[in-house]
Amino acid sequence: MKTLLNSGQLNITLQRLSHQLVENHLTFNDTVIIGIQPRGILLSDRIVKMVKKISGNQQLEYGKLDITFYRDDVASRDIQVPNDTNIPFSIEGKNVVLIDDVLHTGRTIRAAMDALLDFGRPKKVELLVLVDRRFSRELPVQPDYSGHTVDTILTQKVVVFWNEKDGKDEVILIDKL
């Protein structure tokens, strides 16, 4: 087991990602943020809070997307009970920032884009992730904003702990046997 980011480093990374978002989207008038259930929400909650503070836009539109029904492996793994999807605004013609904690094979993001397009036709979709496990992609998906890049092999696993849910802020790399 190896610590990739400790609590202090994680906070600096989140600050940087939030500033990058504001740099590109300024007031967030035409931009919405959508977190991917379940673990991406913990990241997007933090990012949204910081972006609101930096941009001064308190009305920032923020939704949650569950991709369970869009997975491409429904029959081959244990069936999952879905989480809530809550997108209480139109994404038609908007810039959408998709947020997830770890980018690995790219299949979750593929499913998320399919799910997203069932809600309308956004002008542009960007991807923000906290940890990018590069070289393990199975689909051509790349992040627009990445907190931390790490080289891993398939048997390893990246776990992000959040204070709100797990009682500590930390990103670790585990070697599974």
Next chain:
Amino acid sequence: MSLSVKHLLGIKELNLQDIEQIFQTADNFKKVLQRPIKKVPTLRDTTVANIFFENSTRTRLSFELAEKRLGADVVNFAASNSSVSKGETLIDTVNNILAMKVDMVVMRHSASGAPWFLAQHIDASIINAGDGINEHPTQALLDAFSMRERIGELKGKRITIIGDIMHSRVALSNIYCLAKLGAEVTVSGPPTLIPKHIASLGVKVEYNVKKALEWCDVANVLRIQLERQHKPLFSTLREYALYYGVNKSMLDSIKKKIVIMHPGPINRGVEINSDVADSKQSIILDQVENGVAIRMAVIYLLSGKREME
């Protein structure tokens, strides 16, 4: 996380956790059904056969819509215009359908227990869409789901089921389902239509419909199943309507507002009057709407069992 069963044959075999899981999943499918695009690609690799040996409007349409909105391929089979009339057996019929690479079977049959029999002989998952006078599990699930939507958690709530308890698979599945959810159940109707030992299922019996209505939070009114009654069990439909039919003046004489349900098809003026069926207290059409979401949830949750065998 998946259901404890491979088939949905009856509510009797489900546990509370299964029911909660189906409800939670149905909540999410209900949201999908309210979107402009009411479809998800979850089961695009699945083919479902709807095999109906007995007539149905709501249930068959509801299952077919549920399957299509999950992205599955659907084949429909009605016994009336099939080789069953040439003498083909149930197992042969189903095996022939499965040989065409069908993954899941939804079956309605007039013989009680038919889906259990079938489950012993085929590998595909089976969903019981009603078997004889035994069970109709998806109806009970959508009934409880609709009740919960209107009056909250069902633990400790009082539900009255009125009508042909003897011949109704909806009644039996409802009783099992409500008991697992912790609700109290009373059945009401003419003594000839209430099975003798029904109390052994933990329900109360009240022959006076008005008293049964006064006692409850929700009344589920059932149809008189004339097609299953081979000898007269009450004198006339008019007399039945007079003593056991639910009408507006009866509901108005009760101090509280109770919720009225009916699984359909309704015989207006017999078990329920139009002024009740079409009133604000009635959630009959909500039941139909929720039926699709519940069936999507059941099909989805059973679909994962295939590869585990």
